[in-house]
Amino acid sequence: DTPLLRMLFVDTIQVDGDSEFKAPFKRLEELIGEQGKDFVASLYKIWGGESKGISTTLLQRMNAKHAVVFRQGGKMTIMTEHEDEIRYSSRYDFGMLYPKRIQVAITSAGKPVQKIQSEAWIEHDDRRFYYGIQLAPPGRKLKKDYYNLWQGFSVEPKKGDWSLYRQHLGLLVKGVPDHLDYVISWLADCVQNPGTQAGVALSFKGRMGVGKSTAAKWFGALFGAHFMHLDSEHRLLGSFNAHLHHAIVILADEAVWAAGKQGLGALKRMITEDTLSIEPKGLDVIEVDNMIHMIVCSNEDWFVPRHFDERRFAIFEVSDKHQEDHEFFGAVKKQLFQEGGLAALLYDLLEWKLTRNLRRFPDTEESERQKTHTMSAKHEWWYEQLISGAPWLDAQELP
Known part of the structure; x- marks a missing residue:
């Protein structure tokens, strides 16, 4: 890995999101074949491609608990699932939950790039996102890209004695x-x-x-x-x-x-x-x-x-x-x-x-x-x- 190789392979790409950033790596993987899959993956990680913000593991962990929601009134809020409770917070308050700075990329000169963890997740293309929140139990149609509050019944129906x-x-x-x-x-x-x-x-x-x-x-x-x-x-x-x-x-x-x-x-x-x-x-x-x-x-x-x-x-x-x-x-x-x-x-x-x-x-x-x-x-x-x-x-x- 050299800054020159990285510049020729990655920095010449106009990156608008992870999908475009990943494209040349996918092409390289196709050319090399299955035997080069691990090599391409390590190259992608070294050059900061893993999330263009946060690692895949951390992204998945945060997506499992949080989501960005576009609420009525045009405001964005952060939704957090805690057991069977839903909580909402502003971007600022959410930042207080994840204040640590993490490495999100490496510059062409090999220097680490850091961001606050909450901001790195919010700005990530693959962060969990919904256009709104809706309670849609059976009989109600869930709107496209909305979060469904319905969790189902607490038990499965079964014949018995009550x-x-x-x-x-x-x-x-x-x-x-x-x-x-x-x-x-x-x-x-x-x-x-x-x-x-x-x-x-x-x-x-x-x-x-x-x-x-x-x-x-x-x-x-x-x-x-x-x-x-x-x-x-x-x-x-x-x-x-x-x-x-x-x-x-x-x-x-x-x-x-x-x-x-x-x-x-x-x-x-x-x-x-x-x-x-x-x-x-x-x-x-x-x-x-x-x-x-x-x-x-x-x-x-x-x-x-x-x-x-x-x-x-x-x-x-x-x-x-x-x-x-x-x-x-x-x-x-x-x-x-x-x-x-x-x-x-x-x-x-x-x-x-x-x-x-x-x-x-x-x-x-x-x-x-x-x-x-x-x-x-x-x-x-x-x-x-x-x-x-x-x-x-x-x-x-x-x-």
Whole structure:
């Protein structure tokens, strides 16, 4: 290897990227044949061709964890995959993660060329790159060159026994067969059509320890990172809600909707609207497809806005038959997570025939009670007069 040979062979090429830089080496390999493959590879590495930035090994290692993403609003950001979590950072912050200087090439004079590792990767032609980020479960078409947030179900469907969990679901509706059929149909629709929101939130009211939230969490276990358990109104409806971007199933646990009309309006839109506004911290707001299937659980007297014409909340009262029954719930958990019950549940939900219109949910006693709790003062007065049944005989002027 001499600077003169390198100048004649490499430096005379107008290099716009790795593909053009590699071209003469590929041609040389073709001319020499298989026996010269190792020689050409070593020549390519010596002359800084290996990545024109970083080594192939380092490139692959960084590509496995990071990607450059062109987000809505025209801004570039760095995406990092950490276990089942997605994080975003600016170019500057990403540089703080990889501040070390590395050798990226050798000059014709044989001197090493160095760059900060993060910059070398960002500027590399073969760095992982996406034009955007999308949640595209089955039934949703992934846009070209977009990163898909969908990770699939947590288990493979397989025939088996989940009879104890079915009993558990029966508790959520006090054993009423038609109500249980509705709940299972809702769960099946969620599994079969994860990319389309149901338009109705399952809502369960019951005492503490009756298993309502537990049932929801165990169903949510099918969705892995796409299930979110939120126990505050702020995390559900507040700003900086990037965690909702990959959500399919949300458990709003013990939430009380006391945020006024604005908060209630946001809740309703989340249940029925086709799009969802996502605001990552430090980045612009983006509009994404809304695929949220919501389950609400509470022990409060009033926990969902159920107006007379409201069709967004299917409300059920939970039986206290197994309240604090750790033996029963322990058996359900064991069947689901140790004996293949979760895979069996997924199998049967995928096979469930979707014949019900989920927006025509059962009217229950608890649903009627939620209506009275949602009434305005005027409507509540009229309702009390009608319930009391006292005759109006004195012709007094009505308020």
